[in-house]
Amino acid sequence: MMMERTYTYKTVGSCNIQADVYRLEDELIRPVIVWVHGGCLMRGSRMDIRSRGLMSYVNEGYTVVSIDYRLAPEVKLKSIIEDLQDAIRWVREQGPDLFQIDSDRMAVIGSSAGGYLTLMSGFCVEPRPLALVSLFGYGDIAGKWYAEPDAYYCQMPPVSREENLYIYCRQNGLWPNIVVGHDPKTEPRAFDAFCPIRNVTLDYPPTLLLHGEEDTDVPIEQSIIMQAELSRVGVDNEFVRYPGEGHGLDESYSDAVAKALLFLKKHIHFN
Template sequence: MSCRDKETRTYKQLSQGAIQADIYYEGSGSPVIVYIHGGALIFGTRAWLPAEQIERYTSAGFSVVNIDYRLAPETKLQDIVQDIQDALAWVRTTALQWYDFDVERLAVIGSSAGGYLSLLSGTWTSKPKAIVSFYGYGDIKGDWYTRPSAFYCSRPTVSRDEAFSHTGDRELTDGPFDRFPFYLYCRQQGTWVREVSGMDPLLRGHAVSAFNPVELITPAYPPALLLHGDQDTDVPCEQSVQMYERLLVKGIPAKLVTIEGAEHAFDNQFDQPVVQQAFDAVIDFLKLHLQSEA
């Protein structure tokens, strides 16, 4: 199955609709990548994964399961996390009736908020075998997310009423970019954690810690590759550096790739040589850590 031959399946049925995944199957026994899109958990869709990236993975022999999930603030972080856990469980069980990929060789890859969810997946009981985070974040309790952002405060102020006018009252899994003002409001106010999780990180820090990867690393954490642009104005590069250093302290095989001069979402500039080199590193990392033990 090539990048042009995707199949779409429902991995979770809700009362208000289905949550779906696109599957790019590369044959019996192939290792599998579960991809999680970004968008601050507020907007975005699986359709954001560029065809060039899908082709890069599938041409290297990896099956890809590209998932949607419910979005905030209509759905809170706890239920979003449950969606990701349910997607991984679906890949490992139900999906096998159609695709006999090797679920013992499963990696999770995500960008931005998807990178955060990917890093969080390494803290669960049922873990992937490897994790790749593109400009993700490991510390949602840090000042960068819980206090007003100087970068976003330089933009015109978004009022609370305007912010919430871009949200709704029913769950959704396909969030258009016109929801961005709600994210901008959260960053200007330093309230992303509270609005997305329903928990105040200052008043319920212990509860938020259950969703904070950097606090949850154990010696059982999977090997991880972190990629980040050093000029990222949305998610500070220090987020990947901090996670990388903590992984090393815990003895986890980890690698950090810093892209000099790169901003957020640098991987969308796929034709750039430095981005091609970054994807070479991703493929090498996946092949190393998803090797067959047969």
């Protein structure tokens, strides 16, 4: 049987930011996966995990902590990353007593924008996770793919900011400006702290990248350049490409979860 509990890991003003914890209903001390939802940092929920391989992770013996975080444009990226840091700190400090985890055996997994935040956790939290899994995520938020009008989205009818903020950003190349609060064309150095690809060192955790070759939302080049940088520096990494798959790996998602579990088995040691 699976146990589910909801906790508030942080309060900002009147906003309670929560995490859902899933684990087998026993007293064993288990390794933990912090799961980070996607949604372009503008939408999405911790509850998305329920259709994203949750039972596979739990049945394999992990406790899964699926976190919410504040969203743009109500807050800027700096605050979102602070939520990520605070969530992981809360899991480390409170998790052993609240839900019987070994906080030293931690992995972070996320998809799309959650994959980006997963890659951020490789250098912006201490102690660092033992392993990272980024599903169709990205390591460079200041590149042309986000900072210039996108060909795929420009094929759609133009929308206003009020109609659909994300599509508006992609059609006008404004996502970095609105989410970060800086213009990558005039303030390139302002993005140094927000781009995982600029912060890879030998201390970066082992990383698995999974990406569809036909992804029209986050181009596979984002995983290609991240994998190249990880390899250049000497970080243990694996990269799985899915021919014919788009954003979300719809037909291959279960295979991606299976590959994630194999990767974690190499880096997360069970007692």
